[in-house]
Amino acid sequence: MADGPITELVELLARLPGIGERTATRLAFHILGLEPDYARALGRTLADLHERVKRCELCGNFGVSQRCAICLDARREPHQLCVVARVQDLIAIERSGRFRGRYHVLHALLAPLEGVGPDRLPLAALIERIGREGIEEVIVATPLSVDGEATSMYLAQALRATGVRTTRIASGVPHGGDLEFTDQVTLGRAFEGRREL
Amino acid sequence: MADGPITELVELLARLPGIGERTATRLAFHILGLEPDYARALGRTLADLHERVKRCELCGNFGVSQRCAICLDARREPHQLCVVARVQDLIAIERSGRFRGRYHVLHALLAPLEGVGPDRLPLAALIERIGREGIEEVIVATPLSVDGEATSMYLAQALRATGVRTTRIASGVPHGGDLEFTDQVTLGRAFEGRREL
Numbered sequence: 321m322a323d324g325p326i327t328e329l330v331e332l333l334a335r336l337p338g339i340g341e342r343t344a345t346r347l348a349f350h351i352l353g354l355e356p357d358y359a360r361a362l363g364r365t366l367a368d369l370h371e372r373v374k375r376c377e378l379c380g381n382f383g384v385s386q387r388c389a390i391c392l393d394a395r396r397e398p399h400q401l402c403v404v405a406r407v408q409d410l411i412a413i414e415r416s417g418r419f420r421g422r423y424h425v426l427h428a429l430l431a432p433l434e435g436v437g438p439d440r441l442p443l444a445a446l447i448e449r450i451g452r453e454g455i456e457e458v459i460v461a462t463p464l465s466v467d468g469e470a471t472s473m474y475l476a477q478a479l480r481a482t483g484v485r486t487t488r489i490a491s492g493v494p495h496g497g498d499l500e501f502t503d504q505v506t507l508g509r510a511f512e513g514r515r516e517l
Numbered sequence: 518m519a520d521g522p523i524t525e526l527v528e529l530l531a532r533l534p535g536i537g538e539r540t541a542t543r544l545a546f547h548i549l550g551l552e553p554d555y556a557r558a559l560g561r562t563l564a565d566l567h568e569r570v571k572r573c574e575l576c577g578n579f580g581v582s583q584r585c586a587i588c589l590d591a592r593r594e595p596h597q598l599c600v601v602a603r604v605q606d607l608i609a610i611e612r613s614g615r616f617r618g619r620y621h622v623l624h625a626l627l628a629p630l631e632g633v634g635p636d637r638l639p640l641a642a643l644i645e646r647i648g649r650e651g652i653e654e655v656i657v658a659t660p661l662s663v664d665g666e667a668t669s670m671y672l673a674q675a676l677r678a679t680g681v682r683t684t685r686i687a688s689g690v691p692h693g694g695d696l697e698f699t700d701q702v703t704l705g706r707a708f709e710g711r712r713e714l
Contacts, residue, residue, distance in 0.1 A: 325570050349605050
């Protein structure tokens with residue numbers, strides 16, 4: 321094996337999810353075959369990444385300054401708050417274009433089995449924000465997984481005292497989904513959550 | 518979308534082969550969620566990559582100094598030379614452990630349709646090396662593709678004057694290969710290249 325920097329690069333790339341040693345090797349040689357400008361640009365972006373990316377002090381979204389673009393956007397509906405576990409989920413919701421309020425990113429989910437309890441959820445900040453901003457509805461959009469559901473139920477209970485309306489995104493058969501290949505839990509939820517036609 | 522550095526990183530990652538925007542986004546957030554040390558290490562390795570990786574002046578392999586580890590290794594069989602198109606191919610051959618000679622990396626293949634002619638092959642250096650090192654056999658291990666075969670045939674012809682023995686790696690049904698799913702050309706070659714039992 322060509323020693324030094326290539327091995328180093330392969331080892332680092334192979335630590336990423338979904339990238340095995342074979343793919344890492346292919347990527348490393350591909351990068352080596354490109355103009356050096358590409359490797360330099362990617363290298364600089366990575367080296368400065370954690371310094372340049374800031375967490376919004378209001379909602380926890382990532383951005384380039386103290387407040388994120390969504391919190392600074394005066395056209396957003398100011399009384400709806402969507403609670404998500406991760407910034408990736410926020411991005412997915414933004415892509416759907418169906419929510420015009422603002423967000424609250426937990427950066428955590430309850431996971432009692434792994435020792436992640438309620439103290440890791442930014443609950444005080446959320447309650448304080450609901451009061452300060454006059455929030456009327458909190459839409460809980462944590463994942464429909466065990467941890468996401470537990471977090472959702474915990475939040476509903478914890479927010480009861482604030483009197484805010486707390487809703488949960490619907491669970492059911494996904495768009496284009498085939499009933500034959502839909503799991504039992506999802507089908508059960510689709511029946512439970514049925515609506516009038 | 519979280520602006521600035523994350524978008525920048527996603528765009529750069531998405532230029533790599535086999536990495537679409539979705540995977541790039543997933544990787545970017547994964548990196549952001551790791552300790553900053555990882556991003557910094559990967560960043561530095563990438564930024565310095567082209568400066569630190571040298572081409573061996575004898576064989577064209579990558580290394581960290583003027584001569585690569587294989588050319589410097591006195592235990593290699595000195596009279597066999599394996600010609601490969603790319604350093605990746607050299608690494609694959611080294612992994613097999615079945616060749617103990619040295620290499621000559623072309624860093625190119627004939628591709629007449631794309632305007633890559635014989636002038637792009639380092640032929641003069643190869644012929645000079647065959648004479649200087651007293652090479653007795655040149656094993657052509659360019660790919661079994663159209664371009665690899667064209668390059669192989671061109672080399673055989675060009676090296677005829679040197680009197681060196683020029684051989685080609687075998688083509689046939691791969692190890693574990695099912696005849697039912699082997700293409701016609703490969704099967705044809707397997708018959709042509711049959712050997713006595």
